[in-house]
Amino acid sequence: MKKILITRILPDKVLDAARAKFDVTVRDDVTPLNVNEAADALQTYDGILPTLGDAFDATCFEQAGKPRCKILANFGVGYNHIDATAAAKAGVFVSNTPGAVTDATADIAMTLLLMTARRASEGERITRAGGWKGWGPVQMLGTHVTGKTVAIIGMGRIGKAIAKRCHYGFDMNVVFYNRSIVQEPGVPAEQMPTLEAALGAADFVVVAVPGSKETHHLIDGNAFRDMKSTGIFINISRGDVVDEPALISALQNKVIHAAGLDVYEQEPFVPEALRALDNVTLLPHLGTAALEVRENMGMMALDNLIAALDGKAPPNKV
Numbered sequence: 001m002k003k004i005l006i007t008r009i010l011p012d013k014v015l016d017a018a019r020a021k022f023d024v025t026v027r028d029d030v031t032p033l034n035v036n037e038a039a040d041a042l043q044t045y046d047g048i049l050p051t052l053g054d055a056f057d058a059t060c061f062e063q064a065g066k067p068r069c070k071i072l073a074n075f076g077v078g079y080n081h082i083d084a085t086a087a088a089k090a091g092v093f094v095s096n097t098p099g100a101v102t103d104a105t106a107d108i109a110m111t112l113l114l115m116t117a118r119r120a121s122e123g124e125r126i127t128r129a130g131g132w133k134g135w136g137p138v139q140m141l142g143t144h145v146t147g148k149t150v151a152i153i154g155m156g157r158i159g160k161a162i163a164k165r166c167h168y169g170f171d172m173n174v175v176f177y178n179r180s181i182v183q184e185p186g187v188p189a190e191q192m193p194t195l196e197a198a199l200g201a202a203d204f205v206v207v208a209v210p211g212s213k214e215t216h217h218l219i220d221g222n223a224f225r226d227m228k229s230t231g232i233f234i235n236i237s238r239g240d241v242v243d244e245p246a247l248i249s250a251l252q253n254k255v256i257h258a259a260g261l262d263v264y265e266q267e268p269f270v271p272e273a274l275r276a277l278d279n280v281t282l283l284p285h286l287g288t289a290a291l292e293v294r295e296n297m298g299m300m301a302l303d304n305l306i307a308a309l310d311g312k313a314p315p316n317k318v
């Protein structure tokens, strides 16, 4: 039986399906594999089902030499923790789970957008603490969402699903910035020629690009200065797409109005300065956290792994 490593506990449905085919080791830990552990896994297992943050970087492939492993079947669409070029050189397939994550992640973007605009987490904290003294017409006034302009940065699968929700659900005007021309944004939407133009046009900015060398700190201090001072910033992509200290400074100095975040530069570390701010909504990377979604992601990753260990190209090879 082929030996595989699953680097986090997955839903039972996925683990049962994996155990029916393979000799499975499941790592019972929520911290990512470090470089040494990742290199060791490449030498020990025929296939690996890694996820967020597991350090399959260039150093790990150098360390592993000629690996036993044939595939890194990533659990998730974002694979910025894997050096796909180094993997290809080492003869290791890399696959991901596109599509399985799209709607759930778009829903979390909308959750953040609404919660932040309407000060929902702040209100919840007050209510839970017994601090609500009664309804008042000028109490806890937030930002109205319907009819406003949203700028989507990265108009791929998730960006388009967010655009659909904004346009059809909230009558919002959609503009976007994307690396290449998008022929079919899925809703009436204007592609902006520059990031600056998109940021400047919007009441809400939602970031949905992949993490990569190219997108590292794409959103920096200048980007926040390009936004309206009433603007609300949402990030569901990867933490390091945003310069976090610049975001904190922009919030503290009222360069922008508020922010809603699902991802952070050094997860699970969330800076105290961010946690101290009332005008931010902070979620613990909940984008795909729904059982059916995690099952679908797992089964998709497993299909990729099975294909590669049968000597075929995985269906979702990146």
Ligand SMILES: NC(=O)C1=CN([C@@H]2O[C@H](COP(=O)(O)OP(=O)(O)OC[C@H]3O[C@@H](n4cnc5c(N)ncnc54)[C@H](OP(=O)(O)O)[C@@H]3O)[C@@H](O)[C@H]2O)C=CC1
Pocket (backbone or CB within 6 Å): 077, 078, 079, 098, 099, 101, 102, 105, 153, 154, 155, 156, 157, 158, 159, 177, 178, 179, 180, 208, 209, 210, 211, 214, 215, 218, 236, 237, 238, 262, 263, 285, 286, 287, 288
């Ligand atoms: N919070 C969470 O739990 C989740 C987060 N994610 C994150 O969301 C990301 C996006 O996923 P998905 O929509 O499926 O990916 P896609 O590949 O479908 O979309 C990414 C889009 O970003 C664009 N893009 C890439 N680089 C740049 C750039 N430098 N400037 C502007 N646009 C750029 C791409 O443009 P082009 O057309 O040129 O390629 C593409 O349209 C994932 O990579 C992952 O990091 C995903 C799932 C859950």
Ligand SMILES: O=CC(=O)O
Pocket (backbone or CB within 6 Å): 052, 075, 076, 077, 078, 079, 101, 287, 288
């Ligand atoms: O962050 C999750 C992913 O699928 O990427």
